[in-house]
Amino acid sequence: MVEEKPTLETVWGWLDAVPDPEIPVISLTDLGIIRDVQWQGDTLEVTVTPTYSGCPATSIINLDIETALRAKGIEKLSLKRQLSPAWTTDWLSESGKAKLEDYGIAPPRPAGGPQHCPRCKSAKVERISQFGSTPCKAQWRCQSCLEPFDYFKCI
Amino acid sequence: MTDPLFEYLCRMGDNTLVLSHRVSEWCGVAPVLEEDIALANTALDLIGQTQLWLGLAGEIEGKGRDADTLAFRRDVWDFRNVLLAEQPNGDFGQTMMRQYLFDAWHLLQLKALKGSSNAQISAIAEKAVKEVTYHVERSGDTVIGLGDGTEESHQRMQKALDRLWPYVGELFVSDAVDQALSAKGIAPEPTSLREEYDTAVNAVLAEATLTRPDSDFAHQGGKTGVRHTEHLGHMLTEMQWLQRAYPDATW
Known part of the structure; x- marks a missing residue:
């Protein structure tokens, strides 16, 4: 007690x-x-x-x-x-966004897509699907290092 | 007459429940992995919304029925979903056409319900509208991609549109339940959404190079429960099998 x-x-x-x-x-x-x-x-x-x-x-x-x-x-x-x-993803903390990126998940951006590949940081990225492995993520791919990655959807 | 609010919440919840089950039938067998995941995600959003709508319906009814009881312990004639939602999947094109025709209405409906005078309804709509915005973006893009695709995909999408169009009209039919709720500012008059729906759908169909059928003849009977198509009963035997065979089973 x-x-x-x-x-x-x-x-x-x-x-x-x-x-x-x-x-x-x-x-x-x-x-x-x-x-x-x-x-x-x-x-x-x-x-x-x-x-x-x-x-x-x-x-x-x-x-x-x-x-x-x-x-x-x-x-x-x-x-x-x-x-x-x-x-809304606006409520994700700044430290949370940084931790996501370190973990390999691109953090949400109001622009609607990831800023860059969370691994090699190349800005050349393309969307594979609006949906991903969990409801909060979409699938993207880096055109430079060719790795697929998760993007945290902006809602 | 049953409480119009209860009826209305069952309509919302049964639409998302039945469509969710249909969409989930693709799980593991969709044409490509990304589509499989997208369909499963859409079904998941819809089942989440179902829990909110049917949960509230049970609460309003006040007879101790929760969302699960309403989903698994009612038979065909108690379901209040529109006929469009229960139509079989057909091929992938037909599934996506059904999804788009529903999503385009669903988005307008939820946007209107966000302004509902009932705070619980408006909160559910506020949550769901974000999810459905994603649904219609994807289903619209897919209808365009397949409609304006190969000769084969175009022909299949036109066939799907011709097959499903007679089920669109029911979304906009107004009855005593709708009128009772719209008078209290709880829900929109279904007819009031038609113009915006037509504008959105016509634009997508034009880009998809598909021809909207001339006739707006509408099959009816789903949202009132008077006459469902034969497909719903078959779907329920599968969906409700476990609770029918082992009532109250939990794990």
Whole structure:
């Protein structure tokens, strides 16, 4: 039992350490899907928004949040789903975008396509498909190093 | 009469459910890997939207039915999807033509629902419109690519259009449910979307070098549930098989 309620800042710090189940190099807070953390009396309320409505990672994400917070001694926890405002890739943190690129996934750009190949940095890239291995990604290919790569779709 | 709001939410959810199941039938057998993945992704978005629509329908109904119960425990006559959604896949061209004719309507419908006076409906629409924008971009491009492609692909796309066009009109038919909801600012009058739909579809068909059929005759009976085509029952036997054979099975 936690003697005193941890501060919201502490809780955000804990959530910052929970990796995204599909792209473990970024955290849930990097992804921008944790919309709010509040104490309602002695219950901790965490508001989460889905990336895509059918994303199968959503239930795993909720489970991971619960597991992480329980491990820190949070006993009363409520997870709230919020659809509006709808998730946008604008909420990806700058550090999250940098981590994606290091991992080999081109980060989203409002221009609608990757700036360059995440591996060789060539700007000569072409789209293979608007869809990819997960709902949030599209398939692209580098025309210089010829490697295919994932692009995080801008929505 | 059943609560019009419940009926309406079933229509939205059944459209996405039935089309999603149809599209998922391509999983593993699409012409190329990228198309296989794209079709599966589209089906996944649609099933996600189904969970939201049918989940809300069950909540509104207040009889303890959730999205799964509505999807797996109703028979053909309780389904409220338009006839277009249940039409068989045919070849890849027919699947993409069906998708485009649906997507073009779906996008306009969701854009209108974003302004719904019902906050839950507007939130679902706000979420779904982003996904459907991607769907129509891809299905439109594919219709153009195949229509204005080889002689063989052109001829198949024209055949698909001729086969599916009589199912387009139902999307814009207005009935008592639509009128009740539109009076409350919850949903648009279906007829109000037709002009914009025609403009968008005519432009894509022209670029695809396809000829829009002369007749706008429309088969009806899907969204009211009065008369589905024979195809839906066959689809449901497959989709609902597990829950029919082993009710309440979970894993």
